[in-house]
Amino acid sequence: MVQYQQLDRTLAALADPTRRAVLERLSQGAASVTELAEPFGISLTGMKKHIRVLEEAGLVRTEKVGRTRRCELGPRRLDDLSEWMESYRRMLEERYDRLDELLARQDRELENGNKNEGDTK
């Protein structure tokens, strides 16, 4: 269950467009909180809050360097999230594959039915 609480934090962190943009920016390299806040036109305090959410989710790592806080991508990658979704998709896919097979069986039965009908004529 613990890993799902972690996942919940990740999903919450990703739910916000600013935070997603921050991740995109950090994927190009580390930046200070000030550098991150500027392009979004939000206050330093506001950006710090966003960073904290991202940090708690493991998506961002920060380090105090002199008087600034340096931010970079954290240990947690979005791959974890896509793995989770992929597992769910595979579970659904098994059921849907079985439905494919049922529909294909029906196709064959319909085909045979028509053939038999043709034979008797």
Added chain:
Amino acid sequence: MTTSTNKATVELTGETGMHIERIFDAPRERVFAAFTDPELIPQWWGRRVDTTTVEQMDPVTGGDWRFRCESPDGTIVFRGTFREVTPVERISQTFEWDGMPGYVSVDNATFVDLGDGRTKVVTDSLFFTKEEREGMVESGMEKGMNETYERLDELLAS
């Protein structure tokens, strides 16, 4: 036969939603029938290791449904109520399983005629909270994860 090109897509929508699309190589009437006919449901609903029994199936607005899935690792009962059934077009139903009684999601399935003999089934599932959305996926994963490789084995053996 499995059509490998028709893969399901799954997306999270908003805080508590899930959006699923899947194309089937059959006309809409037949796909809709597979979702509603108690004779056909056991042939595909659930995992391959499950024996699915339709205990109740009343696919009309206000009707109830109840499926029992039995396998070597246990029995799970799924059930719900149909909020709306519009033949060949739309099914809206509640969904819950006996592992989390009272935790209900609402599944809205739309059957789209693609005009070339194929049908796209679009399902939007809405959960009450995002924790419940995760709980659903978690239980699904436990049940379904080991199956993929078995399916691959079958495919390679055929």
